[in-house]
Amino acid sequence: NAGVTQTPKFQVLKTGQSMTLQCAQDMNHNSMYWYRQDPGMGLRLIYYSASEGTTDKGEVPNGYNVSRLNKREFSLRLESAAPSQTSVYFCASRQTSGSYNEQFFGPGTRLTVL
Amino acid sequence: GENVEQHPSTLSVQEGDSAVIKCTYSDSASNYFPWYKQELGKGPQLIIDIRSNVGEKKDQRIAVTLNKTAKHFSLHITETQPEDSAVYFCAAVRLTGGGNKLTFGTGTQLKVEL
Numbered sequence: 330n331a332g333v334t335q336t337p338k339f340q341v342l343k344t345g346q347s348m349t350l351q352c353a354q355d356m357n358h359n360s361m362y363w364y365r366q367d368p369g370m371g372l373r374l375i376y377y378s379a380s381e382g383t384t385d386k387g388e389v390p391n392g393y394n395v396s397r398l399n400k401r402e403f404s405l406r407l408e409s410a411a412p413s414q415t416s417v418y419f420c421a422s423r424q425t426s427g428s429y430n431e432q433f434f435g436p437g438t439r440l441t442v443l
Numbered sequence: 444g445e446n447v448e449q450h451p452s453t454l455s456v457q458e459g460d461s462a463v464i465k466c467t468y469s470d471s472a473s474n475y476f477p478w479y480k481q482e483l484g485k486g487p488q489l490i491i492d493i494r495s496n497v498g499e500k501k502d503q504r505i506a507v508t509l510n511k512t513a514k515h516f517s518l519h520i521t522e523t524q525p526e527d528s529a530v531y532f533c534a535a536v537r538l539t540g541g542g543n544k545l546t547f548g549t550g551t552q553l554k555v556e557l
Contacts, residue, residue: 372547374545419486430492432477434479
């Protein structure tokens with residue numbers, strides 16, 4: 330069981346470039362999430378997918394798009410990167426059946442936009 | 444929406460001492476309060492959680508207390524060890540069976556000194 334995996338681990342972009350952050354989970358979880366983590370601001374939700382086929386905005390969705398490709402995979406796309414999007418990005422997943430509520434996080438992608 | 448405040452932002456204790464981290468939340472409908480530990484270069488990992496129908500929960504050296512009336516909850520770590528050094532995040536959510544979007548505090552950097 331790999332849990333939640335994210336690629337790439339590190340990325341440097343120039344302003345205006347685009348890229349897609351990949352996330353996959355092998356725990357058969359229904360819900361998946363994308364967060365960004367900035368110093369002193371904790372984790373802020375960008376987008377989430379409550380179940381396969383649905384996506385919704387979180388707290389800070391501007392400048393991002395997401396795709397829930399299938400139950401396993403949830404990608405985050407930056408169409409035109411800006412320096413303000415320099416951050417560490419975490420993907421997480423969660424089972425929605427039963428009373429178990431833990432979100433499992435991936436190792437993160439450190440993104441720098443120059 | 445929910446707002447979670449966390450204090451202190453940094454905490455330094457001597458090995459063997461206790462550490463306490465406090466959080467307050469704004470939405471009285473929130474009913475699930477997890478605590479996550481994040482080690483350097485890794486994603487957050489759940490260490491303990493509590494539901495609103497419980498006032499206290501303990502797991503070995505870690506305990507969480509909840510005061511629903513005052514809308515605050517705390518993490519208590521006893522007999523601290525160097526491996527407890529990490530960033531700790533509290534969070535709050537109203538469980539709905541759907542996306543269940545966690546709102547995180549801004550984190551506490553705990554340093555356990557030898």
